[in-house]
Amino acid sequence: MTMPKIDKTYNILFIYVLIIFISACQSSPTVNPRERKAIQYSEKLPVIDGIIDAEWEKVAWNPIDQYWVGKKPSKNDFQGQYKVMWNEEGLFVLAKITDDILVDNNRNPLKRYWDDDCLEIFVDEDGSRGNHQFNHNAFAYHIALDQKIVDIGTDSKPHLYPNNVNSTMVELGNNEYLWEVRLNMYKDTYRDGMTNAPIKLTANQDFGFAIAYCDNDTSEERENFIGSSVVEGEDKNRGWIDAGVFGRYTLVK
Ligand SMILES: [Ca+2]
Ligand SMILES: [Ca+2]
Ligand SMILES: [Ca+2]
Ligand SMILES: [Ca+2]
Incomplete structure (x- = not known):
């Protein structure tokens, strides 16, 4: 009888393939880029x-x-x-950045500001996601080396937002820089050129957040743009338009 021998061979082969499949699954766990994470509360304001x-x-x-x-x-x-930490008064961010060459080629803060070195912080105060390119459903604050704050206004043009963000950058040595930032939060009804009262953040609310660095060293245009959230698809430079690519968070206390 030869059949049992073939069965045995197939069984061994099947078990072997199964082991390879299971170990492959274990070595590359599925990462859900849209997984909701926590932002911790800060009792005291940094x-x-x-x-x-x-x-x-x-x-x-x-x-x-x-x-x-x-x-x-x-x-x-x-x-x-x-x-990142939150308090009723706003969001607080600390970033440690290594960058070998700092450049500020465009001295006009509203001209091609993304092609100079800058820290970019994305906030969607109610975690609503969606388009925010020419509205204030969310903000994409570019913080330049001279701490000028730029985002695009509802008139589709870049504006300075000096009252919305307070930031500083200090050199730590070895091309390492520490950025400390406070961001005031505003509703999506924010009106450019008007006085807008910041809102209070609350525990357990949804929040959209991402941070990125525009790195240019020796080029006309930005060389790298490195962010904190996983963006699916070919075009990953969508944070300035789409709050749906920000990380999804809950403010915990
Ligand atoms: Ca401090
Ligand atoms: Ca660099
Ligand atoms: Ca929003
Ligand atoms: Ca640089």
């Missing part, structure tokens, strides 16, 4: 001075490691990590 407050020690660093524009940079070229 001082925006580039010195790490005791409150910052209580929250973890997170990587800025998603290549939205350009390829993976070398460690000298760019490395980035951030911390």
